Amino acid sequence: MVMMVAPALAVSAEEVAVYGYNSDPIVFWDPRDAASDETIWMNNVYERLLHLNFETGDLEPELAMRYEVSDDGLVWTFYLRQDVQFHTGNAMDAAAVRDSILGTKNRGKGLAYIWDAVKSVDVIDGHTVTFRLEYPAPLGLSAASALGAFIYDPKYVDEAWYSAGNDSGTGPYAVKSHDGTERIELAKFTKYWRGWDGQHFDKVVFLKVADATTRRLMVESGQIDFTNQLPPQMIADLGRSSSVEIVKGPSFQNLIAFFNTKKPPLDDPLVRRALAYTIPYADVITSALGGFGQQSRGPVPYGMWGHSDRIKQYTFSMETARALLTAAGYPDGGFKLVLTYTAGDDIEELTAQLWKSALAQLNVELEIRGMPWESHWDYAKGTDPLKRQDIFMFYWWSSYPNPYGYLHYMFETEQEITWNLGYYSNPVYDSLINTANRLTGRNQDEAIDMFIEAQNILMEDVPGLAVFDMQYVRAKNADLTGYVDNPIYTNVVFWYDCHRK
Amino acid sequence: MLSYVVRRCLFALFVLVGVSILTFLLTRVAPSDPAARWVGPRATAEQITQARAELGLDKPLPVQYMLYVSSLLQGNWGISIRTHRPVALDLQQYLPPTVELIVFSMFFAVPLGVFLGVVSAARSGTPVDHGARLLALAGVGLPGFWLAMILQIVFFKWIGLFPLSGRVAITTSVERLTGFLLIDSAIARNLPALGDALWHLVLPAATLAAYPVGNLARMTRNTMLEVLGEDFIRVARAIGAPEARVYFKHALRNVLGTLLTSTTLIFVYSLVGSFVVESVFNWPGFGSYAALSIMVIDYPAIMGITTVVAVSYVVLNLINDLAMAVVDPRIRLS
Numbered sequence: 162m163v164m165m166v167a168p169a170l171a172v173s174a175e176e177v178a179v180y181g182y183n184s185d186p187i188v189f190w191d192p193r194d195a196a197s198d199e200t201i202w203m204n205n206v207y208e209r210l211l212h213l214n215f216e217t218g219d220l221e222p223e224l225a226m227r228y229e230v231s232d233d234g235l236v237w238t239f240y241l242r243q244d245v246q247f248h249t250g251n252a253m254d255a256a257a258v259r260d261s262i263l264g265t266k267n268r269g270k271g272l273a274y275i276w277d278a279v280k281s282v283d284v285i286d287g288h289t290v291t292f293r294l295e296y297p298a299p300l301g302l303s304a305a306s307a308l309g310a311f312i313y314d315p316k317y318v319d320e321a322w323y324s325a326g327n328d329s330g331t332g333p334y335a336v337k338s339h340d341g342t343e344r345i346e347l348a349k350f351t352k353y354w355r356g357w358d359g360q361h362f363d364k365v366v367f368l369k370v371a372d373a374t375t376r377r378l379m380v381e382s383g384q385i386d387f388t389n390q391l392p393p394q395m396i397a398d399l400g401r402s403s404s405v406e407i408v409k410g411p412s413f414q415n416l417i418a419f420f421n422t423k424k425p426p427l428d429d430p431l432v433r434r435a436l437a438y439t440i441p442y443a444d445v446i447t448s449a450l451g452g453f454g455q456q457s458r459g460p461v462p463y464g465m466w467g468h469s470d471r472i473k474q475y476t477f478s479m480e481t482a483r484a485l486l487t488a489a490g491y492p493d494g495g496f497k498l499v500l501t502y503t504a505g506d507d508i509e510e511l512t513a514q515l516w517k518s519a520l521a522q523l524n525v526e527l528e529i530r531g532m533p534w535e536s537h538w539d540y541a542k543g544t545d546p547l548k549r550q551d552i553f554m555f556y557w558w559s560s561y562p563n564p565y566g567y568l569h570y571m572f573e574t575e576q577e578i579t580w581n582l583g584y585y586s587n588p589v590y591d592s593l594i595n596t597a598n599r600l601t602g603r604n605q606d607e608a609i610d611m612f613i614e615a616q617n618i619l620m621e622d623v624p625g626l627a628v629f630d631m632q633y634v635r636a637k638n639a640d641l642t643g644y645v646d647n648p649i650y651t652n653v654v655f656w657y658d659c660h661r662k
Numbered sequence: 663m664l665s666y667v668v669r670r671c672l673f674a675l676f677v678l679v680g681v682s683i684l685t686f687l688l689t690r691v692a693p694s695d696p697a698a699r700w701v702g703p704r705a706t707a708e709q710i711t712q713a714r715a716e717l718g719l720d721k722p723l724p725v726q727y728m729l730y731v732s733s734l735l736q737g738n739w740g741i742s743i744r745t746h747r748p749v750a751l752d753l754q755q756y757l758p759p760t761v762e763l764i765v766f767s768m769f770f771a772v773p774l775g776v777f778l779g780v781v782s783a784a785r786s787g788t789p790v791d792h793g794a795r796l797l798a799l800a801g802v803g804l805p806g807f808w809l810a811m812i813l814q815i816v817f818f819k820w821i822g823l824f825p826l827s828g829r830v831a832i833t834t835s836v837e838r839l840t841g842f843l844l845i846d847s848a849i850a851r852n853l854p855a856l857g858d859a860l861w862h863l864v865l866p867a868a869t870l871a872a873y874p875v876g877n878l879a880r881m882t883r884n885t886m887l888e889v890l891g892e893d894f895i896r897v898a899r900a901i902g903a904p905e906a907r908v909y910f911k912h913a914l915r916n917v918l919g920t921l922l923t924s925t926t927l928i929f930v931y932s933l934v935g936s937f938v939v940e941s942v943f944n945w946p947g948f949g950s951y952a953a954l955s956i957m958v959i960d961y962p963a964i965m966g967i968t969t970v971v972a973v974s975y976v977v978l979n980l981i982n983d984l985a986m987a988v989v990d991p992r993i994r995l996s
Contacts, residue, residue, distance in 0.1 A: 177832075177833055179832050179833075185745070187745075188702065188745075188746065189702065189746060190746075194702070196701070196702030196703060196704065196705070197702045197703055269708070269709065269712065270701060270709060271701075271702065274706060324746070324747065338835065340755075340838075340946070341745075341752070341755045341756065341946060342745045342747070343946045344946075346835075366832055366833070368828075368832060368944075369944070369946075370827065370944050371941055371944070371950075372941050372942050372944065374811060374814075374942070375814070375826060375827050375942060375943070375944055378814065378818065378819060378826050379826060379827070382818075382819075382826065384826065384832060385832075533957055533958075533959075534958070535692075535693065535694035535695065535699065535958055535959050536692070536693040536694065538695065538698070539693035539694055539695055540693060542695070559704070560704075570704070575707065576707075577707045577711075579705075579706065579707040579710065580704070
């Protein structure tokens with residue numbers, strides 16, 4: 162037990178929860194623009210029409226009590242709660258929902274693209290709103306998205322008002338104060354529609370604590386109730402502390418290694434397939450991830466719909482790799498590849514090092530370059546493909562629970578290089594995933610089949626490879642109860658549901 | 663003196679213009695895409711293109727620079743690509759915590775370093791001298807992050823005497839007036855918060871003080887040993903001056919000029935160099951802000967940071983030179 166010798170402070174009767182986060186919790190203030198770490202507090206201040214239960218896969222009511230979908234999947238009707246008030250004092254109604262969603266869509270920032278299928282939004286009555294779509298789309302997933310789907314008071318659209326630290330949500334907590342971008346304090350909204358019966362926190366503080374060792378000491382000493390992203394090596398030690406509980410759960414984050422399909426020798430699919438057999442997957446999971454993850458099976462991660470055992474999975478087989486290289490005209494290897502990753506990421510670095518050791522057995526030299534993210538990405542977007550890296554390694558995750566978010570951004574043909582960093586172009590693949598995306602709202606099973614087929618095309622062509630699907634490991638105060646891990650709402654703790662024993 | 667000050671200010675303008683051009687060019691040619699950083703992770707190509715136009719990044723570099731200077735002269739330091747806040751607001755936010763930390767640490771580091779150096783010189787060749795020199799060496803040689811973590815483990819985890827991190831306890835709030843918590847809590851007559859802020863300063867200030875203590879101790883010792891061999895010291899001893907007066911009045915006065923310069927340079931360097939200490943102690947200061955801005959090539963913030971540091975160097979060096987002229991009557995400002 163640590164005794165704090167400090168000047169006596171006034172004892173507060175309020176229950177205050179503290180979330181120690183590894184980065185600035187405040188990036189965007191405007192709910193229409195949110196795309197980053199602000200998710201951890203915005204999901205306690207704002208709400209959306211639906212909530213996606215990861216365990217059951219069900220779309221559950223939130224601000225909408227229920228919804229209906231027409232047979233052709235083009236009309237979605239939401240029936241709203243009638244007792245909801247914004248923190249601004251105005252009542253939430255169908256017009257506010259319409260203006261919220263269209264405001265986000267038309268502004269075009271953040272995750273506005275999740276509403277791309279929406280043609281119009283109509284107010285039927287005070288608490289009924291209808292979305293008409295250009296094509297059948299899984300609008301329920303958009304309505305449940307972690308970001309981009311917040312319902313805010315549309316009478317408040319001034320950026321400066323938001324940046325001054327105000328909010329216009331309906332959630333259980335409202336912004337009370339903030340200090341720069343590193344600390345934000347929320348206080349309970351007394352008129353929250355779910356009420357405050359039972360045990361709840363009165364305030365929640367989100368605090369940036371960049372240093373992992375400091376975060377560890379803070380959670381051990383009870384100064385913070387919850388923290389994210391501690392190094393795997395620290396988790397084992399921390400788990401032995403009686404005051405700390407380790408929470409492991411699936412994530413929708415995976416590690417991707419893109420192959421430069423425009424540069425020899427990786428312009429040859431045989432060479433790319435050979436390389437896929439040279440990654441020591443088991444060692445990577447054990448050594449780099451500390452066991453917190455599993456080998457990927459396609460770019461859609463485990464737990465996301467569209468992930469399937471029907472997708473090909475590569476194994477670590479030097480014999481097979483050697484045979485493929487021989488078929489490609491490299492029986493003795495003899496070439497060099499440059500792999501770039503984001504400097505400072507130990508997991509990526511160790512993965513690359515393990516891969517390098519394996520490739521050396523085939524006389525393939527792997528030069529590993531750690532670069533700051535900005536430089537890393539910029540290098541990959543160079544005008545001359547021959548001067549770019551051979552292998553680009555980074556993480557991908559999506560705040561929008563749809564396999565299209567993985568397959569479209571990373572592998573669909575791009576006119577301007579953004580995220581397709583294998584520079585892959587396959588019209589058959591492009592058509593397949595776009596057809597599947599439009600089918601999702603009408604026939605999800607058929608869409609899944611098409612997404613699986615698309616992923617198997619990728620596993621044959623190997624423009625890139627998902628190496629592993631990460632598990633998120635977090636540490637929390639052992640007395641904190643009510644936390645439910647949900648990878649769709651990454652790093653979000655719904656504090657209204659939590660309390661200390 | 664006035665003409666000297668005016669000349670130095672004019673010269674400083676040239677320095678600032680040169681620094682701003684060089685920094686602008688370096689941040690703009692470094693590989694990065696500020697527009698992509700601006701819109702957030704997983705941005706689409708369309709969003710990035712839109713942001714590029716919004717930020718004026720599609721204009722020629724000389725035009726961008728002139729627009730920046732024009733805004734700067736109107737008091738607009740631009741918007742940080744990373745924080746999405748006005749850079750002026752960020753500087754206002756992050757500079758006071760670092761200045762407060764540096765001033766607090768130097769308040770103890772300077773007299774301690776000088777005292778160690780004088781004692782070391784006075785007891786030259788003795789175990790006292792060796793011990794003081796070892797301490798000084800440790801001060802300049804030990805990595806700041808290592809020292810910070812050791813202090814946290816010993817004084818927080820094992821002994822439980824000092825807080826782990828931050829400027830005040832997590833649930834303590836002080837109304838922000840100047841940004842200097844000691845001043846703000848004193849103005850608000852919030853004595854518990856004042857005490858809390860002082861207590862939180864101890865470990866990070868001790869870490870930050872290690873290098874100046876070591877540096878000043880070594881410099882004082884070396885300069886004192888030279889001075890102690892001078893004739894006027896022999897005369898002072900011959901006429902019966904107490905040893906304490908010989909060391910702390912007659913000899914030390916001749917070392918002050920060097921100490922002033924060294925202290926000034928350490929102070930300004932610490933504005934940005936404190937980022938390691940700030941990172942470990944979760945101190946939301948200028949050093950951390952600068953480090954993060956540089957890592958993501960947040961060019962408006964980098965320009966603001968560079969301007970602040972350059973102005974600090976210029977102003978503090980000017981004050982240093984004026985102070986040296988006061989301390990050492992042999993110096994003529996010319």
